[in-house]
Amino acid sequence: MTGPLDIRRSKPNTGEGALRHEHAGAVFGTDAEYRRLIYSFVTAGVQLGERICCLVSAGERLRALDRLAAAGVNVGRLTDRGQLLVMSVRDHHVRLPLDEPGGLFAWLARYADNTRAEGFSGLRIMLEANWIREKLRPPEADGFEAGIDRLTGDRPGAFLCAYDRRRCGTEAHIWAAAHRDRIDPALSYRDENLQIVPVESGMRVIGRVDPRNRAVFTRALTAVVDRALSTRTDVQLHVRDLSDPDGPAVAALARTARQLNTIGLSLVVHAPSTGLLRIASVLWDELPTGMMIRP
Numbered sequence: 001m002t003g004p005l006d007i008r009r010s011k012p013n014t015g016e017g018a019l020r021h022e023h024a025g026a027v028f029g030t031d032a033e034y035r036r037l038i039y040s041f042v043t044a045g046v047q048l049g050e051r052i053c054c055l056v057s058a059g060e061r062l063r064a065l066d067r068l069a070a071a072g073v074n075v076g077r078l079t080d081r082g083q084l085l086v087m088s089v090r091d092h093h094v095r096l097p098l099d100e101p102g103g104l105f106a107w108l109a110r111y112a113d114n115t116r117a118e119g120f121s122g123l124r125i126m127l128e129a130n131w132i133r134e135k136l137r138p139p140e141a142d143g144f145e146a147g148i149d150r151l152t153g154d155r156p157g158a159f160l161c162a163y164d165r166r167r168c169g170t171e172a173h174i175w176a177a178a179h180r181d182r183i184d185p186a187l188s189y190r191d192e193n194l195q196i197v198p199v200e201s202g203m204r205v206i207g208r209v210d211p212r213n214r215a216v217f218t219r220a221l222t223a224v225v226d227r228a229l230s231t232r233t234d235v236q237l238h239v240r241d242l243s244d245p246d247g248p249a250v251a252a253l254a255r256t257a258r259q260l261n262t263i264g265l266s267l268v269v270h271a272p273s274t275g276l277l278r279i280a281s282v283l284w285d286e287l288p289t290g291m292m293i294r295p
Contacts, residue, residue, distance in 0.1 A: 022152065022158035022159065022160075022180070022181050022200075023145075023148050023149055023152045023153075023158070023159045023161075023179055023180045023181060024158070024159070024160050024161070024179055024180070024181035024182060024183045025129075025160075025161045025162075025163065025175060025176030025177065025178065025179030025181075025182055025183070026160060026161070026162050026163070026176055026182070026183040026184070026185065027162075027163050027164075027165050027172045027173055027176045027185075028162060028163075028164060028165070028185050029164070029165045029166060031067075033185040033188075034067065034162070034164075034185075035067065035070055035071040036071070036185055036188035036189055036190065037160075037162060037183065037185050037188045038067060038068060038071040038073070038126070039071040039072055039073070039188065039190055040183070040187065040188030040189075040190075040196075040197050040198055041124070041126055041158075041160050041183070041188075042068075042071075042073055042124070042126075043197055044124070044158070044197065044198070044199070045122075045124035045157075045158070048121050048122060048124075048156075049120060049121040049122075050115075050120055050121050050122040050123060050124040050156075050157055050158075051082070051083050051084070051085070051115045051118075051120040051122075051123050051124065052078070052083065052084050052085070052124050052125075052126075053084075053085045053086075053087070053111070053123060053124070053125045053126070054068070054084075054085070054086045054087075054125075054126045054127075055087060055088075055089050055125065055126070055127045055128070056086065056087070056088055056089070056128050056131070057088065057089065057128060057130070057131040058088045058089070058090065058131075059088065060088060060128070061086055061087065061088045064086050064128075065086055068084075068086070072190070082118070083120070089104070089127075089131060097143075098140075098143060098144060098147055099147060104144075105147045105151060108125070108151055109151060109155075111123065112151070112155045112157060113155070115157075116155075116156070121156060122155065122156030122157035122158075123155065123156075123157040124157050124158050124159075125157070125158070125159045125160070126159075126160045126162060127159070127160065127161050127162065128162055128164070129161035129162060129163050129175070130163060130164055130167050130168055132144055132161070133163075133168065133171075133175065145161075145178065145179070148161075149180060160183065161175070161176070161179060163175055163176055177230070182227055182230065183198050184198070184223040184226070184227065186216075186219045186220050186222070186223040187203050187220050187223050187224065189216050189220065191213065193207050193208050193210065193212070193213060194206070194207040194208060194209060194213045194216065194217070195207055196216070196217070196220050199236065199238060200236065201227075201228075201231070201233045201234065201235060201236045202224050202235045202236030202237050202238070202268075203220055203224055203236075203237060203238070204237075204238035204239075204241070205217070205220075205237070205238070205239050205241075205242045206241040206242065207241070207242065207243065208242070208243040208244075208245070209242070209245040209246065209249040210246060211246070211248075214246070214248060214249055214252075217249055217252065218252045221252055221253070221256045224237075224256075225256060225259055225260060228260060228263070228265055229263065232263075232265070233265070234260070234265050234266045234267070234268050234292075235256070235260060235265065235266070235267050235268065236268050236270065237253070237267060237268065237269050237270065238270045238271065239269060239270065239271060239272050239273070239276065240270065240271035242272075242273065242276070243273070243275075244273055244275030244276060244279070245275075245276060245279070246279075247279055247282075247283065250276060250279045250280055250283060251283065253267065253269070253288075253291065254283070254284070254288040254291065257288045257289065257290035257291035258288055258289055258290050259290075260290045261289045261290030265290070266290050266291065266292050267290055267291050267292070268292045268294055269291060269292065269293050269294065270294045270295075271294070271295060272293060277293075
């Protein structure tokens with residue numbers, strides 16, 4: 001990690017690649033994947049000037065704070081500013097129906113509305129969803145997901161249900177795939193040279209792709225293609241903050257574009273550098289089939 005993450009409320013970025021009204025599912029299987037997932041999801045909220053709320057199982061609040069800190073989040077400062085809340089979900093929040101005055105949905109709706117009144121652009125919530133599956137029977141769990149769809153559809157912000165496959169087994173992937181959106185830990189990466197952040201229908205790449213991290217970059221491209229297969233949407237690749245990549249990385253973009261083209265979709269590359277375009281012109285006489293350039 002390059003340093004603790006902080007939220008600057010004064011100039012929220014609501015533009016390029018911002019995730020809004022998202023209700024996503026994600027599966028992680030290692031602590032490293034979980035840390036990357038936390039960092040990526042919180043980063044998206046940072047870019048939008050949102051408040052971040054993490055809901056965890058009873059008795060796991062301190063552990064969650066440690067995980068956030070390990071992921072590079074400036075826990076103390078954000079908590080002091082009222083921009084970060086980490087809380088254990090108490091049993092009374094799952095009384096049925098879930099949207100009764102004392103239920104979880106009613107509390108979340110009030111908290112989201114108060115968040116906006118306090119000057120934040122929205123509320124971004126991460127739930128360790130193993131707790132929901134352990135507490136609720138399948139019909140009730142389906143009702144929970146439908147309620148979150150309504151909550152995120154009516155208010156600015158996002159909601160992420162994160163499943164630990166070490167606790168949920170193969171069912172974790174089924175639960176995550178049932179969500180409106182899907183975040184793959186392969187799209188949640190950060191080291192001293194490269195950062196990959198999931199955005200709506202694609203990813204943003206920041207830093208430099210080189211031989212040391214090229215495998216990470218190509219795995220992320222595979223992940224966005226997998227997502228496109230399920231959503232049938234073009235892949236948006238934001239590279240304004242990407243330094244000139246090497247030839248093999250640009251070739252990987254071409255392979256991705258051609259793969260998408262076989263299913264009638266495109267790879268839309270936003271704000272490529274002159275270096276990237278120069279490499280592309282050396283490799284190909286014209287853009288690969290399925291690739292589109294946007295300034």
